[in-house]
Amino acid sequence: MNEVMKSIITRRSIRSFQKKQVENEKLELVLHAATQAPNGMRQEPWHFTALQNPELLKKLDLLVAGEGKSFFYHAPTLILVSIEQGNRFAQADTACAMTNMMQAAHALGLGSVWCNRINGNNEIDTKLTEYGIPQGFQVTATLALGYAAEPLPEKLEHKVNTITYVR
Amino acid sequence: MNEVMKSIITRRSIRSFQKKQVENEKLELVLHAATQAPNGMRQEPWHFTALQNPELLKKLDLLVAGEGKSFFYHAPTLILVSIEQGNRFAQADTACAMTNMMQAAHALGLGSVWCNRINGNNEIDTKLTEYGIPQGFQVTATLALGYAAEPLPEKLEHKVNTITYVR
Numbered sequence: 376m377n378e379v380m381k382s383i384i385t386r387r388s389i390r391s392f393q394k395k396q397v398e399n400e401k402l403e404l405v406l407h408a409a410t411q412a413p414n415g416m417r418q419e420p421w422h423f424t425a426l427q428n429p430e431l432l433k434k435l436d437l438l439v440a441g442e443g444k445s446f447f448y449h450a451p452t453l454i455l456v457s458i459e460q461g462n463r464f465a466q467a468d469t470a471c472a473m474t475n476m477m478q479a480a481h482a483l484g485l486g487s488v489w490c491n492r493i494n495g496n497n498e499i500d501t502k503l504t505e506y507g508i509p510q511g512f513q514v515t516a517t518l519a520l521g522y523a524a525e526p527l528p529e530k531l532e533h534k535v536n537t538i539t540y541v542r
Numbered sequence: 543m544n545e546v547m548k549s550i551i552t553r554r555s556i557r558s559f560q561k562k563q564v565e566n567e568k569l570e571l572v573l574h575a576a577t578q579a580p581n582g583m584r585q586e587p588w589h590f591t592a593l594q595n596p597e598l599l600k601k602l603d604l605l606v607a608g609e610g611k612s613f614f615y616h617a618p619t620l621i622l623v624s625i626e627q628g629n630r631f632a633q634a635d636t637a638c639a640m641t642n643m644m645q646a647a648h649a650l651g652l653g654s655v656w657c658n659r660i661n662g663n664n665e666i667d668t669k670l671t672e673y674g675i676p677q678g679f680q681v682t683a684t685l686a687l688g689y690a691a692e693p694l695p696e697k698l699e700h701k702v703n704t705i706t707y708v709r
Contacts, residue, residue, distance in 0.1 A: 377649050382546045419701045538590045
């Protein structure tokens with residue numbers, strides 16, 4: 376089967392990570408994939424922040440999830456997607472970039488999962504400049520990234536009858 | 543380079559199509575890719591309608607774009623993504639499925655482009671049962687699909703300084 380199709384079909388969300396950090400080369404490829412995503416009117420209103428600093432990761436977890444919890448499953452890398460405030464394609468562009476990153480990560484032997492905790496929380500999502508979010512940008516999604524600590528989850532069951540052909 | 547990365551980097555939006563129809567096998571793979579997309583809480587609130595009937599395609603164009611115009615660039619296949627009305631992940635799930643389809647299409651030698659005309663138009667988007675949209679679903683995006691009539695567009699220029707590393 377086509378390599379891309381195979382990768383699309385075998386990708387899974389990963390929620391358990393090794394402590395081993397993602398190599399710079401792989402991280403750069405994942406982020407490059409994000410920047411190549413389709414987006415509305417080619418505005419590319421996005422910024423991608425790769426957070427790997429252990430103290431800041433812990434501090435962010437404390438802020439978002441609370442003591443002793445991790446909203447990104449203690450992944451060694453957290454990629455924060457932020458979009459210029461007010462952009463009307465914010466949600467779609469975010470999801471396109473996230474999908475590209477998840478596919479790239481899987482193809483490079485990494486695991487990832489989309490974590491929805493910061494976005495939509497206005498107490499937090501626009502006040503993260505110390506974490507590398509530019510002024511005027513709002514966090515719209517985050518991606519936990521690292522090496523899976525467990526084998527890939529089994530093939531998932533999917534809904535049936537989700538496709539109609541009109542010929 | 544990794545085949546998936548290569549495909550992500552070389553994908554382009556295609557806005558000019560041959561009359562040649564997409565083979566059933568390829569169409570099924572593109573739609574299968576859609577169903578494998580990440581989605582919020584694994585609700586899979588989506589439906590995918592592959593419209594290839596020439597009369598219905600023409601009728602839809604007349605309804606949406608008006609006489610003599612084509613909002614999907616006269617592609618031989620139009621895939622309509624619809625989501626259960628009221629689902630809170632509608633926009634993100636749609637974009638994830640669209641991205642998977644665009645990647646799959648490119649990897650299979652097809653061209654595609656995201657067309658935003660039906661969604662957000664409440665005069666139209668919930669009244670398309672004759673086009674294969676289930677009752678209670680709302681069209682959130684459409685994908686023009688076919689063989690490109692021109693060579694792939696050149697490498698695009700992208701915004702710079704869209705990535706920050708915090709280590």
